[in-house]
Amino acid sequence: MQIIRRLEALRQALDLYAHAGEGVALVPTMGALHAGHMALVDAARRRAPRTVVSIFVNPKQFGPGEDLARYPRREAADAQMLADHGVDILWAPEVDEMYPAGFATTVSVSGVSEVLDGAHRPGHFDGVATVVARLFGQVRPVAAFFGEKDFQQLAVVRRMVADLSLPVEIVGVPTQREDDGLALSSRNIYLDEAERARAVALPRALGVAERALSRGDDPASAVAGALAALTRAGFDPDYVALVDAETLRDPVRGRPARLLAAARLGTTRLIDNIAVDFD
Ligand code: PAF
Numbered sequence: 001m002q003i004i005r006r007l008e009a010l011r012q013a014l015d016l017y018a019h020a021g022e023g024v025a026l027v028p029t030m031g032a033l034h035a036g037h038m039a040l041v042d043a044a045r046r047r048a049p050r051t052v053v054s055i056f057v058n059p060k061q062f063g064p065g066e067d068l069a070r071y072p073r074r075e076a077a078d079a080q081m082l083a084d085h086g087v088d089i090l091w092a093p094e095v096d097e098m099y100p101a102g103f104a105t106t107v108s109v110s111g112v113s114e115v116l117d118g119a120h121r122p123g124h125f126d127g128v129a130t131v132v133a134r135l136f137g138q139v140r141p142v143a144a145f146f147g148e149k150d151f152q153q154l155a156v157v158r159r160m161v162a163d164l165s166l167p168v169e170i171v172g173v174p175t176q177r178e179d180d181g182l183a184l185s186s187r188n189i190y191l192d193e194a195e196r197a198r199a200v201a202l203p204r205a206l207g208v209a210e211r212a213l214s215r216g217d218d219p220a221s222a223v224a225g226a227l228a229a230l231t232r233a234g235f236d237p238d239y240v241a242l243v244d245a246e247t248l249r250d251p252v253r254g255r256p257a258r259l260l261a262a263a264r265l266g267t268t269r270l271i272d273n274i275a276v277d278f279d
Contacts, residue, residue, distance in 0.1 A: 001083040003090045010091055010138060014052075017088075022049040026141035026168075028132060031055040032072035032186035033081050036176040040145040041085045043173050047143045053082050054091040054135055056098055061127030072186055091139065098134065107133045109163070112155045112248050116260055117271065120238045125156045132157055136168055143169040147176075149183045151258055151273040155248055175272075177203065183272045190268040199265055201233030205240070206259055206274045213242065213259070214277040219251070226261065235263035242276060251278050 004010045017024060025044035029037055037053075044051045055078060062068035075092060082090055106126050112118075113125035136144065146154045154172045161170055176184045181203035182196075191199055209226040213219060219242045226240040243249060245256035257278035262271045 001079070001087050001090055003079060003092060005092055005094065005097065007093070007097055007138060010089070013089055014140065017050050023142040024048055024050045024052050024139060026135065026139045026144040027051070027053045028135050028144065028146070029053060029055055030057045030071065030186065031078050032074060032189070033078045034176075034184045034186065036147055036149065036184035038081065038085055039176050040147060040173050041082065041087060043171060044143070044145045045086055047145075047169075047171070048141075050088045051086070052089045052091055052139050052141065053087050054093075054139070056091075056093060056131065056135075058098075058127055058131040059095060060099075060130055061124050063121055063123060066121070067187070067190075070190075072189055091135075098131065106130050107160060109156050109160050112152065112159050115152075115248050116239060116241060116243070117152050117262060120262065125153070128153055129156055129160050133160065133164075133166075136166055141168055143171055145171045145173055148172045149175040149185065149272065151245075151260055152248060155246065158246075181207070183270075185270065187268055187270070191265065195265045195268065198233050198235075199270060201230060201235065202261060202263060202270055202272050203274075205229040205233075206261055206272055209240070209242075209259055210274045210276050213257075219278075223259075226259075230261070230263050235265050237261065237263040238269070242278070245275070251276075253278055 025048035027040045027044050057071050107129040108126045109129050118125050158170050180200045182199050205226040209222040212222040223240050227237050230237045240261040242251050242259050244251050245258040251257040257276040258273050259276050260273040
């Protein structure tokens with residue numbers, strides 16, 4: 001596996017693939033890789049002859065007071081995992097390579113970016129859309145892989161790609177979970193032992209609400225039940241919301257729906273979501 005930090009070297013490597021007619025699948029990440037990322041990598045490897053994984057802790061998607069400085073960085077271990085999984089290129093630019101002097105573009109996706117996490121983390125999805133658009137320009141992938149755990153991010157990227165007619169297939173990969181149901185996340189390492197034990201209340205609350213909704217219960221009471229369960233478990237919830245899976249606005253019966261939640265446990269903010277049968 002090549003580890004590349006400069007755009008010029010990335011272009012040279014990708015040109016060789018292009019001349020050989022080999023398409024590239026991209027997995028954008030911020031590192032601190034776990035089995036969830038590896039599921040993306042394995043899916044990417046099945047999709048195209050070449051796989052590029054980016055590791056870039058993107059300052060543009062962190063707000064003031066968020067965890068940019070303490071976000072886990074462990075490139076050597078990440079690189080070993082990626083090499084073991086048959087990745088061709090680890091694209092690991094520094095900030096000044098991703099955003100050189102004079103960089104002046106922001107990609108802003110209205111609508112899907114404005115609700116839920118977008119309302120609680122102003123500017124977050126502009127940062128995500130901007131770096132993902134830049135990564136697509138740099139890597140020119142035929143397909144890019146994103147985890148469904150970041151469901152709103154996936155919706156934002158899909159909207160951006162559709163609106164800008166970008167020639168890349170966006171593939172969402174189901175959330176990978178610990179044995180007790182907690183969604184894998186690089187941020188789980190912030191949890192101490194007691195918090196980790198309580199964190200399982202998040203997927204459980206979503207599961208209980210999902211079953212209530214598929215029995216036909218009233219959405220407002222299912223959501224209220226999930227919020228109450230989270231609060232009882234010691235979470236400070238930002239939101240629990242049932243939304244249309246594409247627009248992230250009010251759910252429409254007969255269309256795919258999703259139940260999403262974000263909640264803080266101590267200093268750690270966790271998110272999760274689940275598909276809902278809303279007929
Ligand atoms: O999901 C992430 O790790 C990041 O938001 C992404 C897509 C790599 C953009 O920085």
